[in-house]
Amino acid sequence: MVEMVALNATDRIQDDLLLRSCIQCGDCSGVCPLGYLMDFPPSKIIADIRSETYARVTKGDSVWMCIACSACTTVCPMQIPVTLNVMSRTKEELVLAGNVPPELQAALENSQRYGNPEGESPRKRADWIKGITPAIPVFGREKRSADILWFVGDYASFHPRVQQVTRAFARLLQLLKVDFAILGVDEVSDGDSQRLAGERGLFEYLAEKNSRSFGKYSFNKIITTDPHAFNGMKTEYPKLGYSYPVQHYTEFLVEHLDQLKPMLCKEVKAKVTYHDPCYLGRVNKIYDAPRTLLAAIPGLTMVEMPHTRQNSLCCGGGGGGMWLDGFQWNKGHARVSEWRVGEAARTGASLLVVACPYETPRFEDAVKTTGRVEQLAVKDIIELLVDAI
Amino acid sequence: MNQDIYVLVEQFKGKVTDMAFMALAQAKELAAASGGKVVGVLLGHNVAGLAKDLAAGKVLVYDDPALADFTWDAYLKVLAGLIQAEMPRLVLLGETTIGADTASGLSARLGLPQVGSCTRIEAAGGAFNYTSQVCGGKLLAQGVLPDGSVLVTLVPGAFKPEQGKSAIPAQVVAMVTPALEGLRVKLSHYIEPEGGDVDICKENVLVSVGRGVQNQDNLEMAQELADALGAVVSGSRPVTDQGWLATSRLVGKSGKSVHPKVYLALGISGAPEHTEAITGSEMIIAVNTDPVAPIFNLAKYGAVVDMLDLLPVLTDQVRQAKGG
Amino acid sequence: MKIAVPTQLVPDLVEELVVDASGSYLDPSTVRWVLNEFDDYAIEQAILLKERKGGQVTVLTQGLDGADDALFAAAAKGADRLIKLNGDFETGVKIHALARQYLPVLKALAPDLILTGVQTHLNLDGTLGPILAESLGMPYVGYVSGVTLGDGKVTVIKEYPGGLRAEMEVSLPAVLGIQSSDTPPRYVPISKIRQVMKTSKVDEEDCGDMDESGSVLVDNLLVPESSEKAEMIEGDVDAVAARLVEILKEQGVL
Numbered sequence: 032m033v034e035m036v037a038l039n040a041t042d043r044i045q046d047d048l049l050l051r052s053c054i055q056c057g058d059c060s061g062v063c064p065l066g067y068l069m070d071f072p073p074s075k076i077i078a079d080i081r082s083e084t085y086a087r088v089t090k091g092d093s094v095w096m097c098i099a100c101s102a103c104t105t106v107c108p109m110q111i112p113v114t115l116n117v118m119s120r121t122k123e124e125l126v127l128a129g130n131v132p133p134e135l136q137a138a139l140e141n142s143q144r145y146g147n148p149e150g151e152s153p154r155k156r157a158d159w160i161k162g163i164t165p166a167i168p169v170f171g172r173e174k175r176s177a178d179i180l181w182f183v184g185d186y187a188s189f190h191p192r193v194q195q196v197t198r199a200f201a202r203l204l205q206l207l208k209v210d211f212a213i214l215g216v217d218e219v220s221d222g223d224s225q226r227l228a229g230e231r232g233l234f235e236y237l238a239e240k241n242s243r244s245f246g247k248y249s250f251n252k253i254i255t256t257d258p259h260a261f262n263g264m265k266t267e268y269p270k271l272g273y274s275y276p277v278q279h280y281t282e283f284l285v286e287h288l289d290q291l292k293p294m295l296c297k298e299v300k301a302k303v304t305y306h307d308p309c310y311l312g313r314v315n316k317i318y319d320a321p322r323t324l325l326a327a328i329p330g331l332t333m334v335e336m337p338h339t340r341q342n343s344l345c346c347g348g349g350g351g352g353m354w355l356d357g358f359q360w361n362k363g364h365a366r367v368s369e370w371r372v373g374e375a376a377r378t379g380a381s382l383l384v385v386a387c388p389y390e391t392p393r394f395e396d397a398v399k400t401t402g403r404v405e406q407l408a409v410k411d412i413i414e415l416l417v418d419a420i
Numbered sequence: 421m422n423q424d425i426y427v428l429v430e431q432f433k434g435k436v437t438d439m440a441f442m443a444l445a446q447a448k449e450l451a452a453a454s455g456g457k458v459v460g461v462l463l464g465h466n467v468a469g470l471a472k473d474l475a476a477g478k479v480l481v482y483d484d485p486a487l488a489d490f491t492w493d494a495y496l497k498v499l500a501g502l503i504q505a506e507m508p509r510l511v512l513l514g515e516t517t518i519g520a521d522t523a524s525g526l527s528a529r530l531g532l533p534q535v536g537s538c539t540r541i542e543a544a545g546g547a548f549n550y551t552s553q554v555c556g557g558k559l560l561a562q563g564v565l566p567d568g569s570v571l572v573t574l575v576p577g578a579f580k581p582e583q584g585k586s587a588i589p590a591q592v593v594a595m596v597t598p599a600l601e602g603l604r605v606k607l608s609h610y611i612e613p614e615g616g617d618v619d620i621c622k623e624n625v626l627v628s629v630g631r632g633v634q635n636q637d638n639l640e641m642a643q644e645l646a647d648a649l650g651a652v653v654s655g656s657r658p659v660t661d662q663g664w665l666a667t668s669r670l671v672g673k674s675g676k677s678v679h680p681k682v683y684l685a686l687g688i689s690g691a692p693e694h695t696e697a698i699t700g701s702e703m704i705i706a707v708n709t710d711p712v713a714p715i716f717n718l719a720k721y722g723a724v725v726d727m728l729d730l731l732p733v734l735t736d737q738v739r740q741a742k743g744g
Numbered sequence: 745m746k747i748a749v750p751t752q753l754v755p756d757l758v759e760e761l762v763v764d765a766s767g768s769y770l771d772p773s774t775v776r777w778v779l780n781e782f783d784d785y786a787i788e789q790a791i792l793l794k795e796r797k798g799g800q801v802t803v804l805t806q807g808l809d810g811a812d813d814a815l816f817a818a819a820a821k822g823a824d825r826l827i828k829l830n831g832d833f834e835t836g837v838k839i840h841a842l843a844r845q846y847l848p849v850l851k852a853l854a855p856d857l858i859l860t861g862v863q864t865h866l867n868l869d870g871t872l873g874p875i876l877a878e879s880l881g882m883p884y885v886g887y888v889s890g891v892t893l894g895d896g897k898v899t900v901i902k903e904y905p906g907g908l909r910a911e912m913e914v915s916l917p918a919v920l921g922i923q924s925s926d927t928p929p930r931y932v933p934i935s936k937i938r939q940v941m942k943t944s945k946v947d948e949e950d951c952g953d954m955d956e957s958g959s960v961l962v963d964n965l966l967v968p969e970s971s972e973k974a975e976m977i978e979g980d981v982d983a984v985a986a987r988l989v990e991i992l993k994e995q996g997v998l
Contacts, residue, residue: 129930133662134635136931143934144778145758152759191709191726232935357635357664399732432904491912492883517904520863521886521921524870528843528878533958534870554965556757556865562964604883604915608899613907625997649998661924667907674887674903674923682997691865703995705988706974714968721991722974723984734985741989741998 047116052109053077059103059113064345064370068363069093073103073113076121089124095132095358097122098367099227099350100309105341114227119350122229138354139230142237146219147185148354156183157215159194160201167201168212170248178210180250182241182264182277184257185220186388192395193388196411200256200280203416206294207287211254217244221255223263223310228351235271238263242273252276254283256413258310258387259349265315279311281320281386281412288327295419298330303415304380305333306371306394307343308387316341321386324412328419334378336371344371348389368397376407383409423456426508428499429474430518431464432490433610436474438677439514441584443574444475446541447512448584451477453543454509460590463487463498468592475586480593486600489607490518492525494600500529501598507569510541510548515573517674523573534571537692540578541565556691557714576696617668618652625651625682628671629659630694632687632708632727636664641731642686648738654678656694672697686727690715745799745893747790748855749823750846751783752872753808753833754864763965764835770965772834777810779817782861788925789891790859791822797893800824802853804846806833812946819944820936821929826944831951839867840958843875845951850880855917857898862886862921869960877919885914886921 053074060072070093071079079085088094103113111117125131131139138148146153160167168174181204187197204211222237245253253275255261264277284291305325311317318340325333338344345352347367352359360366372394375383383394394409425447430440447458457477462470465488471479480502486494495518503511503526511526513519515536527534537552539560548565553575565572620626627646633639639653646653653669660670671678673693679700686707688694695718698704706719707727716722723730755761756776764771783805790801802825803818805811815826829845850858858880860873877884889909890901902910903923914920977987992998 126931126933127936129932131931133928139931150758154759230933232933232938236934357637360635360637396728399729489910492877492885496878515867517887517902520871521874521884524872524874525878525884527840527870527958528875531958533960535960536867536870552868553968554866554868555755555761558757558761558967559763560964560966560968561868561962562966563960563962566961604918605885606913608911608913610904611901611909611911613909625992649992651997661928670907674905676906682992682995703991705991707984712967716974716976717968719974721977721988723977723988725981725984730981730984733981734988737985737989738992738998741993 049111049116050077050080053111054109056108058106058108062102062106064100064102064367065096065098065359065363065365068365069096073117076117088121089128092125092130092132093362094118094121094125095135095351095355096362097350098345098347098352100345101314102345105313114350119227119229122351123231126229132355132358134357135228135351135354138351139225139228139233142220142222142225142233146237146240147189148220148225149185149189151189153219154216156188156218157213159188159197163198163201165205169215170212170217171215174212175247176249177212178251180245180248180253181211181213182221182253182255182257182260183213183218184255184260184388186392187256188218190388190392192392196256196388196391196413199411199413199417203284203413206420207290212250214244221257221260221263223259223267224349224351224353226263226267227349234267238268238271238273242268245273245275252278254278254280256280256388258308258315259389262310262314279317279386281311281317281324284416285320285323288323291416292327295328295416297419299328299415299419300330301382302332302334302380303382303384304336304375304378305384306336306346306375306390307340308385308390309343309345309349311386312343313341321412324416325384328415331415334380336374336378338374344374346371346387346390346393348393353389366397366400368393369401372397372401372403372407376403381407383407384412384415385409386412422506422508423454424459424506424508425451425454425456426459426461426503426506426511427476428511428513428519428522429460429462429470429479430514430516431462431467431470432518434467436470437514437516438581439516439519439574439576441581442576442579443512443514444584445579446574448475450510450541450543450548456509459508461499461502463495468594471592472589473585473587474590475584476590478591478593480595482595482597484597484600486603487597491603491605491607492521493603493605495522496525496529497598497600500526503532503569504530509569510565511569511571513571513573515575519573523571527571532569532571533566534573535565536573538572538574541572553692556689557695575692576699613668614666617666620652620654620669620671621676621678623652623678623680625649625684626654626671626678626680627651627684627686628654628656628688629686629727630656630688631658633659633664634728636662638728639664641728641735645731645735645738648735648742656688685715685719686731688715689713690718745793745797745857746853746855747793747799747801747857747859748850748853749783749786749790749801749803749859750850750872750876751786751803751805751814751860752780752842752864753777753806753810753814754780754866757865767964767966768962769835777808779805779814780861780864782863782922784861784929785925786859786861786922787818787821787823788927788929789922792926793891793893794822802827802855804829804849806842807831807948808833815946816937816941816944817932820932820940826946828946828948829951830948831954836956836959838954838956838959839870839872840875841954841956843872843879844955846876847879849949850876857916858882858919859922860919862888862923868962869958871921873919873921880919882917882919883914884919884921885912887923888920889924890926891920
């Protein structure tokens with residue numbers, strides 16, 4: 032990996048030796064789900080950088096169609112990290128120039144001010160634990176250590192639908208007698224999606240805050256239900272000097288499968304299909320753990336969608352996509368989440384199973400807007416596990 | 421100092437505003453208790469005729485070409501001179517794009533206290549108790565108006581314009597307007613709003629969206645419900661500011677006041693700048709995920725659900741009800 | 745062209761509003777202070793004017809928690825000078841007292857144009873713009889949504905109800921109450937703010953004793969408990985939709 036010299040952003044991107052190895056095959060632009068709606072899809076951006084006409088790319092706004100799904104990065108024959116070095120870098124330029132769609136601007140400003148993109152009061156971040164018995168342990172003055180630090184995340188904390196998954200996961204942890212605790216109101220957004228949306232400074236600010244909170248307590252590892260937080264803490268936090276062992280819940284639960292499996296005695300009779308989240312699957316190569324968990328649930332039949340494993344079709348939430356729905360709809364009247372639920376429905380499955388907090392609300396919305404409410408339901412693996420207990 | 425209640429009778433483009441009538445209604449109630457008179461103060465050019473249906477004991481008319489439209493120097497000079505000379509107990513103004521500017525200017529020029537965002541003043545044992553809305557309507561502030569001459573800017577809510585009208589014409593006094601020269605603010609011209617769109621004021625049913633719509637994308641769902649109902653989509657300021665709806669659809673202080681049979685407020689919290697424009701609705705139905713949104717204090721029916729979840733389901737059911 | 749933007753930090757409505765023990769004001773320990781929304785527009789408008797015609801922009805605010813955040817963000821957008829007033833602004837609504845504190849600082853700055861947010865959600869005792877204008881002997885126009893600089897004057901667009909607007913000419917120096925800026929407030933990346941924190945500084949002005957005359961006394965600050973609260977429809981969206989269809993039929997619109 033080439034060392035990035037601290038030149039200004041445009042010099043940096045033009046000086047990127049990796050970009051020089053691009054053979055302009057166009058695979059990235061071809062595999063990009065929304066590439067056809069971009070004035071400058073990935074390969075074209077690279078061409079413009081090399082011909083020094085990059086300025087016209089940064090004056091446009093079609094890079095905001097990018098949802099950082101990493102399909103481009105995955106297929107590049109020259110192994111150029113296209114998502115990061117081309118798409119997110121361009122988003123950085125636009126952010127610096129203030130060329131940010133209003134929805135995304137609000138999410139970034141909220142992250143700055145409240146530590147979450149939703150603009151919720153940070154004091155209410157742990158309100159979801161109210162009413163749960165036994166009580167959820169929270170790190171604080173009275174509790175300074177636990178085996179596991181459960182990093183809950185933005186949508187898992189505040190979004191009503193995702194809170195259901197969060198509470199289900201809490202139940203699982205308690206049944207498995209895991210010694211865990213959450214940060215509570217001291218937790219702020221992991222910042223990974225904001226990083227990919229072009230706000231690296233914001234990411235660093237959030238990472239700093241989280242690691243200051245981590246540093247106050249002692250624990251052996253961090254687990255999270257959010258693949259974006261998982262990715263951020265696994266790959267990016269260490270670059271800032273904050274290194275912690277971190278696992279996505281699927282890996283964690285597979286480690287505890289011997290303990291978990293005997294508890295799964297209720298049949299969940301359903302034909303399901305599993306969606307590989309971009310930041311769990313393609314980016315971090317975790318494909319089997321989720322499937323192992325599903326296989327452990329009695330009564331379940333699993334079918335794969337045509338776009339599976341590393342070819343999975345994004346839900347559209349990454350890289351700022353969660354906060355660009357209005358903008359993207361205006362540009363192209365297309366929603367990748369609708370394509371995906373269509374694909375799921377066509378497998379004959381009645382349940383689309385996910386493992387990321389962006390996906391439950393996004394796919395449920397898509398199910399509604401495509402009129403498939405009778406056909407297809409959306410659940411997180413966690414919810415199915417709890418159903419089987 | 422006298423016990424009269426003065427009211428700035430705001431006129432705009434040749435018509436007395438609804439807010440001015442509401443202020444007169446409030447003044448009427450107070451004058452009865454204070455033993456003073458309601459005195460309307462009308463500034464303009466060729467406006468004496470507007471005094472005919474004002475519910476006031478007396479109307480002081482300042483007629484001058486320089487007063488045809490509201491401008492800072494002209495209005496302040498006239499009103500400051502009058503108030504200083506008469507020192508009425510209260511001066512009521514609407515908290516409008518005219519009244520709000522004027523009131524605070526007078527407060528500073530004359531060193532008189534001002535109470536703002538006031539929904540109601542009540543007389544009680546020789547004192548005047550005020551209630552004002554603050555923090556986006558989330559809180560009410562209550563207290564007693566100070567002694568002496570006090571300026572109050574009112575927001576709509578407690579009175580209907582009809583209550584400020586009277587069949588008995590008031591005594592009209594033609595006042596001598598002081599010399600108005602060296603005016604530092606001039607009105608060049610008015611800019612009419614873009615036409616060619618629906619007039620939301622004429623609609624029976626409005627499907628109105630606020631911040632809860634979250635993005636332009638979701639407006640289509642609101643449009644579908646409106647189509648199903650034969651209604652029109654309107655919105656609060658956050659929606660029109662983003663350009664998601666034309667400003668002709670804006671309901672609120674700087675938009676239009678509406679009086680439909682049914683006002684469906686979706687994802688609208690109910691801040692005063694919005695609610696003051698919907699109090700004329702026959703029925704307000706509010707949908708908001710916040711159970712303590714101020715709009716629920718104004719609505720007849722409410723539901724704490726996400727408007728984005730409700731819209732497609734409601735549209736469906738409306739279609740069925742119409743078709744089936 | 746010297747532009748000053750006196751702003752106000754106000755309680756953030758995202759946080760729960762907690763009334764203090766006396767029942768007459770907000771409990772300051774629970775308040776998150778944020779820049780008044782309309783002041784954000786005023787700052788943006790000032791920066792736009794500077795970008796068009798050059799000049800110097802000074803942004804001022806009360807020395808409350810959150811002042812530095814607001815001021816450095818303004819600097820990152822292009823403000824040249826940052827001033828913070830140190831005094832007791834935590835309790836009580838005292839716009840006149842605030843205006844009196846701003847007065848000598850503004851006089852010393854001698855700006856050609858003063859922009860301030862047209863209102864806040866705590867205008868219990870008046871609005872800042874007109875009070876400053878009168879105290880400085882300047883004219884004022886409120887509810888401004890467009891500003892164009894001229895020679896010794898500004899042309900402004902004043903908003904009226906119903907989408908109507910008026911073009912007005914105001915001689916300088918003047919105070920304008922900003923409702924919205926020509927374009928929405930720009931986004932400032934944190935990296936820019938951090939950069940600016942290293943190179944800019946906040947000047948502090950100490951307020952002496954605050955002259956609070958003209959303030960409004962609040963006996964009671966309370967959450968409205970309307971006796972006419974809405975009849976709430978229970979249930980999930982299907983139940984709510986069904987009931988609404990009934991209600992609409994009853995109203996004769998369906």
